Amino acid sequence: MPNSQRLRRGLMLIVSSPSGAGKTSLCRRLMADHPDLDLSISVTTRSARPGEKDGREYHFISEDAMNGLVKDDALLEWAAVHDHRYGSPREPVENALSKGQNVLFDIDWQGAQRISAKAPSDVVRVFILPPSMEELKRRLYARAQDADDVIQRRLSRAKGEIAHWAEYDYVILNDDFDRSYAELVHIYHSETARRSRGLWIAPFVDELMGEEI
Numbered sequence: 001m002p003n004s005q006r007l008r009r010g011l012m013l014i015v016s017s018p019s020g021a022g023k024t025s026l027c028r029r030l031m032a033d034h035p036d037l038d039l040s041i042s043v044t045t046r047s048a049r050p051g052e053k054d055g056r057e058y059h060f061i062s063e064d065a066m067n068g069l070v071k072d073d074a075l076l077e078w079a080a081v082h083d084h085r086y087g088s089p090r091e092p093v094e095n096a097l098s099k100g101q102n103v104l105f106d107i108d109w110q111g112a113q114r115i116s117a118k119a120p121s122d123v124v125r126v127f128i129l130p131p132s133m134e135e136l137k138r139r140l141y142a143r144a145q146d147a148d149d150v151i152q153r154r155l156s157r158a159k160g161e162i163a164h165w166a167e168y169d170y171v172i173l174n175d176d177f178d179r180s181y182a183e184l185v186h187i188y189h190s191e192t193a194r195r196s197r198g199l200w201i202a203p204f205v206d207e208l209m210g211e212e213i
C-alpha cells in the first residue's frame with residue numbers, strides 16, 4: 001500500500017524554549033524538510049520584526065481583533081507572553097488534523113499545557129534548552145531583531161520558561177545546530193510511526209489475514 005494512502009491520526013508537535021534558544025530555526029528547517037507537516041500560524045498583538053511577513057511567521061493583529069477572537073472562542077489556546085498576547089487559531093488546526101496531517105506549534109509552556117490538557121494522546125512536546133545563559137544572550141543580540149530593552153525583558157523571562165522543562169516529553173540541548181536538528185527529526189519520525197497513529201494498520205492486517213497462502 002503506498003504511503004500516501006495510509007490513513008493516519010495526525011499529531012500536534014509542540015516546540016517551546018526560552019526566546020533565543022533556537023526553536024524557530026529548528027522548526028523552520030523541520031517544515032522545509034517535511035511538506036506533510038502544517039505550521040500553526042499564531043495570531044499576535046506584537047508588531048512584526050524586520051523580515052517577518054504577515055501571514056507567514058504570524059498573523060499580526062490589533063488588541064481589538066484579539067479580543068474578538070477570544071470572545072468567539074476561535075483560538076485553541078492563547079496566552080500573554082513578553083507583554084503581548086499570542087494565540088493558536090482553532091480552525092486550521094482542526095482541519096489539518098481531520099485530514100490526518102501533523103501540525104507544528106511554536107508556542108510557550110502555557111500554550112503547551114492548555115493544548116495537552118485538551119488532547120493528551122495527540123500531543124508531543126519538545127523543549128529546547130540553550131547551552132548556557134551567556135550563549136542565549138549572545139544569540140538574542142546576534143539575531144539583531146529586537147531593541148536592547150526588549151532583549152533584556154526576554155532574557156529576564158528565560159528562567160521562567162526553562163522552569164517548565166519537566167512538563168515536556170523530550171528535551172534537546174541546542175548546542176550544535178545540526179545535531180539538535182537530527183534529534184528533532186528522530187523524535188518526529190518515531191512519534192509519527194507509533195502504532196496508535198496508524199489508522200490504516202488494523203484494516204490492512206485484516207486483509208492480510210484474509211489472504212489465501
Ligand SMILES: Nc1nc2c(ncn2[C@@H]2O[C@H](COP(=O)(O)OP(=O)(O)O)[C@@H](O)[C@H]2O)c(=O)[nH]1
Pocket residue numbers: 016017018019020024042043046077078079081082086087088106107108109110111112
Ligand atoms: N501560548 C502561545 N505562545 C505562543 C504563540 N505563538 C508564539 N508563542 C510564544 O511566544 C513567545 C514569543 O514569541 P516571539 O515574539 O516570536 O519571540 P521568540 O521567543 O524570539 O520566538 C515564544 O515563546 C513563542 O513560542 C501562541 O499562539 N500561543
Ligand SMILES: Nc1ncnc2c1ncn2[C@@H]1O[C@H](COP(=O)(O)OP(=O)(O)O)[C@@H](O)[C@H]1O
Pocket residue numbers: 017018019020021022023024025026139140142143174175176177178180
Ligand atoms: N545551535 C545554534 N548555534 C548557534 N546559533 C544558533 C543555534 N540555533 C539557533 N541559533 C541562532 O540563534 C538566534 C535565535 O534563534 P531563533 O531560532 O530565532 O530562536 P527562538 O525562536 O527560540 O527565539 C538566531 O540568530 C539563530 O540563527
